[in-house]
Amino acid sequence: MAQPSAPVIVITGTPGTGKSTHAQLLCNESPVPLKHINVGDWVKEKSLYEEYDEEWQSYTVDEDKLLDELEPVVADGGIVLDWHTCEAFPERWPDLVVVLRCDHSKLWDRLEQRGYHLKKIQENNQAEIMQVVLDEARSSYPEEIVVEMRSESMEDIEANIARIIEWIAAWRKQRGLSD
Numbered sequence: 001m002a003q004p005s006a007p008v009i010v011i012t013g014t015p016g017t018g019k020s021t022h023a024q025l026l027c028n029e030s031p032v033p034l035k036h037i038n039v040g041d042w043v044k045e046k047s048l049y050e051e052y053d054e055e056w057q058s059y060t061v062d063e064d065k066l067l068d069e070l071e072p073v074v075a076d077g078g079i080v081l082d083w084h085t086c087e088a089f090p091e092r093w094p095d096l097v098v099v100l101r102c103d104h105s106k107l108w109d110r111l112e113q114r115g116y117h118l119k120k121i122q123e124n125n126q127a128e129i130m131q132v133v134l135d136e137a138r139s140s141y142p143e144e145i146v147v148e149m150r151s152e153s154m155e156d157i158e159a160n161i162a163r164i165i166e167w168i169a170a171w172r173k174q175r176g177l178s179d
């Protein structure tokens with residue numbers, strides 16, 4: 001199989017930390033084509049779930065189906081996987097795992113604006129305080145590919161995107177792909 005010309009980047013973090021905002025902007029600004037996959041949306045659109053959990057207002061994902069669906073897409077590279085969890089992805093998939101972090105009071109406001117019910121806001125807020133997603137990323141992937149980034153302001157977003165674009169250029173250069 002031909003070597004991919006662009007990496008596979010996972011953008012993860014507690015809901016509301018800014019994954020989709022980052023993923024969209026990154027795909028718009030990257031000089032090499034990248035495709036944004038909002039995994040939560042894929043799960044719904046392609047019915048890759050076992051059931052809908054009324055209590056948590058979320059889908060219980062069928063991980064086997066999800067991975068089967070993603071595998072051929074990921075193999076081509078040039079993908080940004082946007083999901084609030086990352087441990088389901090095989091270790092060999094990502095070249096970079098970005099974990100977005102946000103102050104819990106700012107996160108609370110974002111989730112409230114999103115219309116989440118109180119229990120779901122509390123659960124996510126607690127997870128952010130306990131750095132659940134960061135720990136999950138660190139235990140699932142080599143430490144050198146896991147990068148924690150703050151996402152509390154527009155300046156943070158701009159700096160993070162610039163940093164990821166620089167990283168992509170270095171990734172391509174290492175593989176003799178730069179122009």
Ligand SMILES: Nc1ncnc2c1ncn2[C@@H]1O[C@H](COP(=O)(O)OP(=O)(O)O)[C@@H](O)[C@H]1O
Pocket residue numbers: 013014015016017018019020021022110150151152153154156157
């Ligand atoms: N760094 C940031 N600074 C200010 N607002 C942000 C930032 N990141 C995200 N937001 C806002 O927070 C909300 C949730 O962002 P979103 O990208 O949908 O998060 P996620 O995909 O992680 O659930 C959106 O209204 C977005 O505009």
